[in-house]
Amino acid sequence: KQEVTQIPAALSVPEGENLVLNCSFTDSAIYNLQWFRQDPGKGLTSLLLIQSSQREQTSGRLNASLDKSSGRSTLYIAASQPGDSATYLCAVNGDYKLSFGAGTTVTVRA
Amino acid sequence: GAGVSQSPRYKVTKRGQDVALRCDPISGHVSLYWYRQALGQGPEFLTYFNYEAQQDKSGLPNDRFSAERPEGSISTLTIQRTEQRDSAMYRCASSLTGGADTQYFGPGTRLTVL
Numbered sequence: 001k002q003e004v005t006q007i008p009a010a011l012s013v014p015e016g017e018n019l020v021l022n023c024s025f026t027d028s029a030i031y032n033l034q035w036f037r038q039d040p041g042k043g044l045t046s047l048l049l050i051q052s053s054q055r056e057q058t059s060g061r062l063n064a065s066l067d068k069s070s071g072r073s074t075l076y077i078a079a080s081q082p083g084d085s086a087t088y089l090c091a092v093n094g095d096y097k098l099s100f101g102a103g104t105t106v107t108v109r110a
Numbered sequence: 111g112a113g114v115s116q117s118p119r120y121k122v123t124k125r126g127q128d129v130a131l132r133c134d135p136i137s138g139h140v141s142l143y144w145y146r147q148a149l150g151q152g153p154e155f156l157t158y159f160n161y162e163a164q165q166d167k168s169g170l171p172n173d174r175f176s177a178e179r180p181e182g183s184i185s186t187l188t189i190q191r192t193e194q195r196d197s198a199m200y201r202c203a204s205s206l207t208g209g210a211d212t213q214y215f216g217p218g219t220r221l222t223v224l
Binding site for chain 2: 004031032034036041042043044045046049051089091093095096097098099100101102103
């Protein structure tokens, strides 16, 4: 069974600082890995999807890397803003079902 | 529609009652998924449909849980004889095709069993 771990569980930074969120998984036989953002009372918003053949994916201030052989992914958020405050979830797609980590809750202080 | 919609958004019920949760996927999306999320945890897979066919129901906790998607579009997740441990956020997602496609999630239904 795929196990997904996210460290740290919570993170508080001042505005403008770069964020580094970590995700590790136990089974490297994956199709892809998705990073989601979760806001209270709302659905999960897909931020980035990295295919298993890719090493990284970028969207605006977001950059995600994938090292499939070591079972690790990192999400970088540059120049954080208070609006980046949310819970970030990592999900690994092994066939069609997603296996999620418990998330990292980020607070960006103005 | 523009996104995945779910109804009701909130459901409070008494132990022993049956509940039906509805999911309306993005128009044209072939695959539909149900997940359940406990507080402070990530979502956990329940079941998966390709068109109207239920391809995998291995995540359903027990036989009180069932799901259907009779016309390959809207899906209903039914929980019979609800118990307090069923309280959670139930999330639905859809994707254009199955497998490695991006899954798009709805806002979820918060179920509380008293």
